[in-house]
Amino acid sequence: MTDSLSRTAPDTIELPLGDPQVPGEDDARAIPLRNAEEGLVREELKRRSDPPTTAAAAVDHAAGASRALALADFAPPSLGAGERLMRMAYRMGVPGSVLSGPFRKPSALRLLATVESPLPGRRPSGVALRAGHFLVHGVKAPISQMDFTPSARLTPPFEQAIHGFTWLRDLSSSAPREQCSGVAERIAAAWLKANPQVGKGMPWRVGLAARRMLAWLVHAPLVMSGDKGVRTKLLAQIAETARWLDRNHGKAEDRLEEVAAWCAITAAGLLLPDGKPRRLYGEAGLVRALGELVGEDGGVLSRSPYAQMEALRLLVDCRACYEAVRRDPPDALEAMMRLLVPPLLTLTHADGSLGNWQGSGATSANTLRALVEATRVRTRPLRQARGWGYQRVAAKGAVLQFDAAPPPLARHARYGCASTLAFEFSSGAHRLIVNCGGAAMAGGQIPVRIEQGLRATAAHSTLVLEDANSTAVLIGGKLGAGVGEVEIDRRSVGGKKPATRLEASHDGYASRFGLVHRRILMLSDEGDELRGEDVLVPSGRKGKRGKVNYAIRFHVGPGVELSLTKDRKGARLALPDGTNWQLRTTEGELSIEDSMWSDGDGRPQAIEQLVIAGMISRSGANFSWLLKRMG
Numbered sequence: 001m002t003d004s005l006s007r008t009a010p011d012t013i014e015l016p017l018g019d020p021q022v023p024g025e026d027d028a029r030a031i032p033l034r035n036a037e038e039g040l041v042r043e044e045l046k047r048r049s050d051p052p053t054t055a056a057a058a059v060d061h062a063a064g065a066s067r068a069l070a071l072a073d074f075a076p077p078s079l080g081a082g083e084r085l086m087r088m089a090y091r092m093g094v095p096g097s098v099l100s101g102p103f104r105k106p107s108a109l110r111l112l113a114t115v116e117s118p119l120p121g122r123r124p125s126g127v128a129l130r131a132g133h134f135l136v137h138g139v140k141a142p143i144s145q146m147d148f149t150p151s152a153r154l155t156p157p158f159e160q161a162i163h164g165f166t167w168l169r170d171l172s173s174s175a176p177r178e179q180c181s182g183v184a185e186r187i188a189a190a191w192l193k194a195n196p197q198v199g200k201g202m203p204w205r206v207g208l209a210a211r212r213m214l215a216w217l218v219h220a221p222l223v224m225s226g227d228k229g230v231r232t233k234l235l236a237q238i239a240e241t242a243r244w245l246d247r248n249h250g251k252a253e254d255r256l257e258e259v260a261a262w263c264a265i266t267a268a269g270l271l272l273p274d275g276k277p278r279r280l281y282g283e284a285g286l287v288r289a290l291g292e293l294v295g296e297d298g299g300v301l302s303r304s305p306y307a308q309m310e311a312l313r314l315l316v317d318c319r320a321c322y323e324a325v326r327r328d329p330p331d332a333l334e335a336m337m338r339l340l341v342p343p344l345l346t347l348t349h350a351d352g353s354l355g356n357w358q359g360s361g362a363t364s365a366n367t368l369r370a371l372v373e374a375t376r377v378r379t380r381p382l383r384q385a386r387g388w389g390y391q392r393v394a395a396k397g398a399v400l401q402f403d404a405a406p407p408p409l410a411r412h413a414r415y416g417c418a419s420t421l422a423f424e425f426s427s428g429a430h431r432l433i434v435n436c437g438g439a440a441m442a443g444g445q446i447p448v449r450i451e452q453g454l455r456a457t458a459a460h461s462t463l464v465l466e467d468a469n470s471t472a473v474l475i476g477g478k479l480g481a482g483v484g485e486v487e488i489d490r491r492s493v494g495g496k497k498p499a500t501r502l503e504a505s506h507d508g509y510a511s512r513f514g515l516v517h518r519r520i521l522m523l524s525d526e527g528d529e530l531r532g533e534d535v536l537v538p539s540g541r542k543g544k545r546g547k548v549n550y551a552i553r554f555h556v557g558p559g560v561e562l563s564l565t566k567d568r569k570g571a572r573l574a575l576p577d578g579t580n581w582q583l584r585t586t587e588g589e590l591s592i593e594d595s596m597w598s599d600g601d602g603r604p605q606a607i608e609q610l611v612i613a614g615m616i617s618r619s620g621a622n623f624s625w626l627l628k629r630m631g
Contacts, residue, residue, distance in 0.1 A: 077283055077330045087284065090277035100274040107273030109235050113324035115218045115271070117317050118374040119169065122601075126174025129167060129183055136161045137444020137602030143187060148194035150201020155443025157602070162191075163203040164211035168219040177222055184223040185230045192233050198240045199248075206248060207257030210264035213241040217267050218317050242268035242278065249285065254414060255293040256300065256307050262286035263314045267321040286318075287332045298339035299388025301412040303405070304358040306440045308344045309371060312337060316374045337375045345372075345381035346392045347401055349426040355401045356424070356437025356598065357390070358408070359415025359455065359477075363600035384490060391490060393500045398427045398527030403460075404504040406483040407471045415440040415455060416479040418471040420486060420506045421519045422460035425530055425627070430575045431557030432627065434607070435460040438598025439477075446604050454598075463517055463534050463552045470508030470517070483508035498525040510539035513548050514618055528629040535622040547615045552623060554583065554610040555595045562592050562608050571610050573627075585625040588612040 079087065086099050097106035128135035132143055136157045146162065147154075154162060161167050167187075171180050195203055203209070216223060216238055224231040245265050252258035262285040269279030293311065294300055300307045315337050322329040347355045352365030383392055389405020401424045407416050417439065425433040436459040442451035453459060455477075457469045464470075471482025488504040505518035518535040534552055556562060561574040568589040573581040583590070595609040612623060 079280065083280055086277050087280040090281045094277075096269075096277040097274040099277045109239055110273065111217070111220055111224075111235070111271050112273065112275075113271060114221055115317075115320050115324040117169070117218050117320045119313060119316055120370050121169035121171070121173035123170070123173050125167065125170035126172070126180070129171050129187075130174060130180065134158070134161060134167065137441050137446070139444045143190075146190075148191045150195060150203055155448055157441060157443045159202065159208065160211070163208045165191075165215035166211060168215045168222060172219055172222050177225065181222055181225050184219075185227050188223050188234060189227070189230050192230075192237060198237075198244055204244070205257075206245070206252040206261050209241055209248075210245060210257070210260040213238055213245070214260070214264045214267055214314070214317055217264075217271050218320065238268065239272065242272065246278070246281070254302070254412065255289065256302070256311060256414075259286065259289045259293050259311060260314055262289050263318040267318055270321045270325050270327065283330055287330060290332065290336050294336065294339065295387040297343055297382065297385050297387040298341075299343040299385055299390075300340075301408060302358065302414055302416070303389055303408045303412075304360055304415065304440065305344060305347050305354050305363070306358070306360040307414065308340060309363070309368075312340050312344070312371055312375055315340075316371075338377050338379070341372055341375055341377040342379050342382045343385040343388050343390070344368075345379070346383070346385045346388070346390050348381060348399075349401075349424070349431060350394070350397050350399045351426070351429045354600070356435040357401075357403065357419065358417050359437065359439035359441075361438050361441055361598040361600045361602055362431075362434075367600060386488070389486075391488070391502055393502070393523045395500070395523050395525050395527035398425070398523065398530075400425050400502075400521060400523045400530065402502055402504070402521060404488040404502070405486050406506070407479050410474075410478045410480070413479050414477045415451075416471075416473070416477055417455040417460065418457040418469040418473055418479070418482060418508075419460040419462070420470050420483045420508060421504055421517060422457075422462040423521060424461065426557070427527065427575075427579070427581075427629065428577070430559070430577065430579070432560060432573060432575070432581060433461050434555050434557045434597055436555060436596055436598065438596075438602060438604065441598060441602030444602040446598060446602055454596075458551070458553060459555075461553055461555050462519070463536075463550060465509050465513055465515065465517075465536075466549050467551070468509070468512065470506060481511075493522065497529065499523055499529075499531075500525070505537075507539065514539050515548070515620065530627040531624075532626070533622060533624045536616065536620050538618070538620050546618050548618055549615050550613065550621075552588075552612040552625075555597065556608055556610065558597055558605050558607055560607075562610065564590055564592065572630075580630045581627060582630050583610060583625060583627050585612055585623065587621070587623040588614045 089099055090096060125135040128140065133140045134143060168184060171184055174180065216234060224234055245261050249258060249261040252261055262282055266279060266282030266286055269275040269282050300311055315333055319329050319333060347357060349355060352368060354360065354363040354368060356362055381392055389403060391402040391404050393400040403419050403422045406420060407418055419435065422435055423433065424435060436454050438446050439451050439454040442448045452473055455473045457464050458467065472480030474480050483506045486504055486506050491501050493499045493501045499522045501522045503520045505516055507516055509515050509517060515536045516539050518537060520533040522531040556573060559576040563572045570582060570584045571590050573583065591611050593609050593611055595607045597605050597607045599605065
């Protein structure tokens with residue numbers, strides 16, 4: 001390797017995190033967070049208790065919303081005595097036609113309005129459909145060879161696309177309706193023929209059934225404008241699915257799928273005849289489910305940007321159904337969208353794209369912008385999404401994202417990752433330090449067999465002991481024992497180099513190795529210097545005997561070229577725009593290893609990672625490092 005770094009600035013980088021020359025400046029090195037003299041704010045996030053729901057803290061955490069949120073915004077719509085009785089009777093099983101018009105024949109089955117969703121789809125996937133292929137996360141599958149039956153073995157992304165009919169949005173974005181309706185009807189007819197029995201098999205998981213019915217309602221002109229036979233069968237299937245969801249919404253796999261079910265039930269109540277009782281029933285259930293999905297600052301309890309975006313898509317489509325019939329949606333629906341957007345923007349880099357957290361990929365700025373525009377919410381990112389667990393620091397084109405919370409509870413996790421104290425860092429349009437991401441998209445170009453590895457601690461830019469996860473990663477997207485508590489402190493630091501300082505610790509390795517991991521990150525206000533210190537502190541009064549292997553991993557962004565210095569204490573990071581950064585460390589030696597990074601479409605890209613590895617005593621250790629722009 002070349003020695004360009006040591007030639008450029010061999011001794012110019014100083015690693016101490018404090019500035020002892022500034023009178024009265026606190027020493028910013030890691031110290032126990034429980035020290036009362038430091039005046040630190042303690043954030044206890046326990047995995048055994050749920051965060052409060054949105055209604056409990058809506059006013060305090062809706063920074064930047066278009067108007068203040070009140071507790072009443074999250075209550076079900078106010079009803080008169082007659083409507084309350086109607087809703088109760090419908091919940092008990094009285095048919096909607098009987099409640100809406102007890103002395104007349106049930107209305108003919110039809111759709112009452114045409115819905116226009118503001119959400120665009122993926123045009124390349126729509127073009128592929130017109131050419132005869134499903135295109136899901138970069139994988140093509142011929143429509144003519146697709147097995148639509150309940151017994152077909154499909155990967156999760158294909159299950160969502162095929163049985164959730166999410167491909168309808170992509171098809172509608174690829175060309176005028178006249179050029180697409182024939183394709184949509186042929187696929188719908190094949191699916192109906194392969195699934196004649198309601199409630200049978202995998203296509204009738206609650207989340208899939210809900211998304212399928214909502215897609216049929218929202219994109220009805222695309223799939224029902226031609227063949228009369230297909231239209232009749234689809235209308236009958238919509239009515240059957242709505243009745244099935246009325247009875248089975250409680251069997252949803254998780255809170256997000258339950259919200260999907262209530263959105264579909266509400267949409268059916270709006271768009272099908274005699275639907276008022278179902279609408280009243282659906283609105284009450286939707287408001288309750290939203291309160292259980294989202295934490296106090298607007299982040300979904302799975303802590304996944306992927307799930308956060310999906311919740312917004314469901315609400316946007318549900319609101320479009322209200323607008324189609326010229327009704328105002330409940331205040332809770334609008335308030336929830338205003339609450340969901342700011343935390344999502346917390347995880348945006350300087351170029352507007354999302355970071356790779358909790359299984360998500362790096363969703364592009366255009367996709368995120370289109371979603372936010374569809375919500376009509378104008379707001380700014382939250383700096384501290386404490387309940388959701390992410391910290392964001394922005395400084396003159398540089399953005400630091402920090403995971404300062406335990407992973408999600410097992411019952412909320414869909415693609416839960418052991419990522420506590422990992423970080424991402426970008427400068428301008430380029431990502432310097434990233435996480436692998438992509439576990440939620442496994443089954444496309446990302447193989448399912450590596451999904452569990454992508455959720456591991458080693459797939460994130462943080463410290464790992466003995467190649468063990470800080471929280472146990474289980475099959476099926478679930479998580480086990482590990483991090484139970486995280487303490488976080490955020491403050492501004494003055495002196496010669498003003499900066500924002502984040503300090504956090506977790507206990508994920510305490511029971512196995514007797515060590516607590518503490519990490520300090522300081523980003524200068526100029527955005528040109530990120531100082532870090534990783535500290536391992538004995539969890540008891542007396543440290544355990546023996547030694548333990550450690551590795552501090554820095555996964556570098558796509559397009560970044562790495563080279564090590566001769567002393568292996570430094571590395572040069574050359575960005576595509578010609579900018580150079582340098583990583584220096586005081587302890588251990590740097591090495592370069594292969595890694596992988598997932599973009600927002602689930603396409604894996606080969607990248608590299610810098611690793612500081614070695615063996616340390618269980619009595620504790622600390623490692624300082626510095627990432628600095630060199631020109």
